[in-house]
Amino acid sequence: MAYTATVDDQQVSCGEDQSMLDAFLRAGVWMPNSCNQGTCGTCKLRVLNGAVDHGDSPADTLTAEEREVGLALACQARLRSDAVVETLGGAAGGGITHPLRDLMATVLGNDDIARDTRRLRLALSEPLAFHAGQYVELTVPGTQLRRQYSLANTADEDEVLELHVRSVSGGAATERWIFDGLAVGDQIPVTGPLGDFFLPPEDSDDGGPMVLIGGGTGLAPLIGLARTALSRDPGRRVLLYHGVRGVDDLYDLDRMAELTTVHPAFTFIPVLSHEAPAQGTAHRAGLPTDLFVDDIDSARGWSGWLCGPPPMVEAGVKAFKRRRMAPRMIHREKFTPATD
Ligand code: FES
The missing domain is CATH 3.10.20.30 (Beta-grasp domain)
Structure with missing residues (x-):
């Protein structure tokens, strides 16, 4: 019916x-x-x-x-x-809606990239249209359990998806599947794209400075967003803070260094909350949301992008407002606990 x-x-x-x-x-x-x-x-x-x-x-x-x-x-x-x-909400940035679809994917890679963190690369059975910053759901084989992972891809990378996965103690999808037994060549059902964490359409993007703050694997969608923004305007000012507990949780430093070389107005700031940065590194100590307030006097005209645990996202909203960012320019993606 x-x-x-x-x-x-x-x-x-x-x-x-x-x-x-x-x-x-x-x-x-x-x-x-x-x-x-x-x-x-x-x-x-x-x-x-x-x-x-x-x-x-x-x-x-x-x-x-x-x-x-x-x-x-x-x-x-x-x-x-x-x-x-x-x-009640507006259109998706006034832009294109990519239909939600169910596809099969083949695991191309499932690699350790940081402490308790894997990079999953999935080759899709056919290309999937999405906006950078959106997420997909994976179905744990043999169950009805679905888990949500943000895409680190830009929209033109529509055949091989990149997901960053952090192990959750006892987690049915992470500890008992992705970190234990999921192998190259395995087939996984993928549903997507979902979410509204993406840039406005190019013709309505104001092109102003951007700050992106990610906690842990919250870096994933920010990589897609930053690369998309920089491909639209290679000279755009983009600050990307990656907050983690310790140096072993950092990843993709080479990738960030490469972006910084190509785009001098792009700045990557790795931030350690539970360890003192080693001398001679560019790592900083503290919380990325606090450091943004220290670094920037006024964020009027900026857009802000937050992805990570709810307390980090809430602290980011406060930090952005404190620096006078317009509320409509603040975008957030909170990690939500898995529901079975
Ligand atoms: S999308 Fe429905 S409550 Fe979050």
Whole structure:
């Protein structure tokens, strides 16, 4: 059984067991989204008429009052009748929506790159269109478990995906799969692209300075974003802070050095929170969000990009606002705990 959702002048068929978000994105109709797990509230929409089942929508993301006035989480809600809905967020930077797809991928590489960190390279069965900064979901073989990993790729790298994976103690996807047994040649189901962590379209990108702050493997999408921004404007001022606990957690230093050589206005700042930097290195001590406040007097006209653990992202938002960055220029991607 399927129902029809109408949004603006577009009609989308939604399966009975399919979230509205899944149906919209597969149809190539944009809907704001981030966590796809009911925790961020980005996909909230208004049901103007029609019936929905709110499924597992958490009460702290969608309150009883919000349900009363017709709001719903598109990533959790299923239609129970035809419906007319309106999204609350804007279009995806006014740009292109790449349809959500299911593909198979073959593991090309699964390599240690830092402490408890792997680089996974996946050759897709066919190219996948995405925006740099978006993420994909991997399905753990033999289970229904899905795990989300950001792409470190630029959009033209659409045949081999690069993911950075940190081992989670006891994790079904990391410790018990990717770090234990996943081999070159294995086949993995991949679903994507998802998320709204990407640059505005080139014709609406203001081209102003950018600061990107990543914690741990939060570096991955920032690599794709920074390279995309620099390919649009090779002289753009781009600061990339990578916050980690110790020097053994750093990776891709050569890649960053290469970018710095090609783009003199690009600066990479590795930051150690739990170790004193060794003499003669460019590593800095502290928290990247604090260092940004120390380094930059005013971020008016800048855009800011944050990816990592929630406390780091929240500290980054405060740091950017303190330096007068406009709230609409602040973009964030929080690590969300895996849900089974
Ligand atoms: S709550 Fe639906 S995308 Fe986050």
